[in-house]
Amino acid sequence: MEQFVQTITAKGIVKRFGSEEVLSGVNVAVQPGEILGVLGPSGAGKTTLVKCILGTLKLDGGTVEIQGTHMPNLRLMDRIGYMAQQDALYDDLTGLQNLVFFAQLKGMSKRAAAEQAHSLLKLVELDRDENKKVVNYSGGMKRRLSLTAALIGDPDVIVLDEPTVGIDPVLRELFWDEFKRLQRLGRSIIVTTHVMDEAEKCDRLILLRSGSIIEDGTPNELKAKTEIGTLEAAYITSAKRRGEEGGKQ
Amino acid sequence: MKIFVIAGRLIRQIAGDKRTLVVMLIAPMLIMSLLYFLLGNGVSIAKIDIVSDDYVASDAMLDIADVTLVSTEQEAIDRLNDGMSDGYIFDDQFVVEGSDPSLTALSKRAFMQYAQEKNFANMPPQFAAQSKDMMQMPDVVYYHGSADFDQFDFLAASMMGFIIFFLVFLLAGIAFLRERISGTLDRILVSSLRRSHLVAGYFLGFGVFAALQTVVIQMFLTYVLKIHTGTNVPLVMLINLTIAGTSLAMGTLFSAFARNEFQLFQFIPIVIIPQMMFCGLISLRETPQWVQYLSKIFPLTYGADALRNVMLRGAGFGDVLSDLLIMLGFTVLFFTLNIQVLKKYRSL
């Protein structure tokens, strides 16, 4: 196996909704065992970008390759785990039923699915509530279940859209421990966020603003670009700088 | 097979939701019972006042009218105004209330009877007897149906098709809509599931409930309301499943053009109400040609026609094959469109 094969390579992604260009030529590359953070204010196009990478939105330009295969490709879809910004769960099924269903769609047998579902539910401390209907879950419980739904089937590529929005610090810690564990297993992870201290934990960051990448580098590289030396400052200064450039044009 | 995974999930969801189950299985019985009592026991006797103090109603008259003798015309008018009678007879005057055509028709029959009896009374007796003989109703042979069919027997077949169509349209449409708005559609499409298998899974899942509904309605009609449902139960089942399939294809397709449940309900006046009117509840025989052409673009027109032919006229598979094929054509059309619309979510 080549050592430097990228898990995800997206080149020149363009996406329009009507006349509005939401992504204008975005490049993304993620290696095995890497956590890529996609940072940007609300409306920057983060969700649109991950959906374009997943192939659940039609591209207006550019290409996406996953594990060297041109996307969209049905077989590869089973190798991707996706946690949407919404919880995207079936309220009238139990937690366990939800997981088994998503796993079966990924081609797992019912038995293997149930087995893996149990261990994942244990990991996020939902094992005692696995037979409760999701409609009776709290917000935090739904986020945890939604994460396990993305992890079931042991995907090589994990795409998490604002996974820690609206959850408490303890749970956030638990989530990041899990992301790091998956990273050590060699999974490729894309996390979108607008929380700065979370961005610190990524291996590499891209700053997205109005559909373009305005910065790309490790958290430390980005911090070095400002005098104050925090990511927040880097984010704000680069956003401002871009804004001024845009104004001059 | 992923079709079964989708279908299994839908069945689990519906079976676990008591409200949906009640709507699917109990509501049809309620609607049928209501119609049964409203139509089956329709008014068949007119209330007629006669201004007279010595009139004796004949048996023939009592069959069709509930006769009350009053002493003055004013009294008859007052009773008419109070809704206590549908019409009155005063000497040679026949007055009818006139706002409800069916009551008017019944009153006219009573007036006719009265006039005839009066004529006979003025004839020489043997003439009268002869005339009465000539007025006898000839024996009527029922080619289909029977003498004790009432309006409900005729409508029950169409209504059964309509109820199944309506409920499947709503429930499948809402289920598919929720899939879009909750984000689960995006999630399940991040897998090797084919779009066509997704829609096919919906067909299978809701097909099970449509079958169950058919059995429940059929049993209810046959054993509780004791109306004529024909003997070809498997064929009725097949027609109903075809209706459910068309309805599901329409519901899931239309849900793509709604952002929320309310917007889906807004399709009801366009998609559902015309089908109700065209499915045989109202005879189209004397409507303008364009109305009859219009009825042909609605799938339920064919489904209801097939159900009536099988349940009331003892038609067999060959007789309703063309109806079934047309509905199948509608289904394939909507199914294909739906799979095209789903391309918006994933191009493969």
Ligand SMILES: Nc1ncnc2c1ncn2[C@@H]1O[C@H](COP(=O)(O)OP(=O)(O)O)[C@@H](O)[C@H]1O
């Ligand atoms: N389905 C859609 N139709 C039209 N516009 C959309 C659609 N989805 C997103 N947008 C627009 O694209 C822009 C980026 O949205 P999104 O990717 O959700 O941003 P983020 O996830 O960074 O908050 C927003 O201006 C949003 O209004």
Ligand SMILES: [Mg+2]
């Ligand atoms: Mg978003």
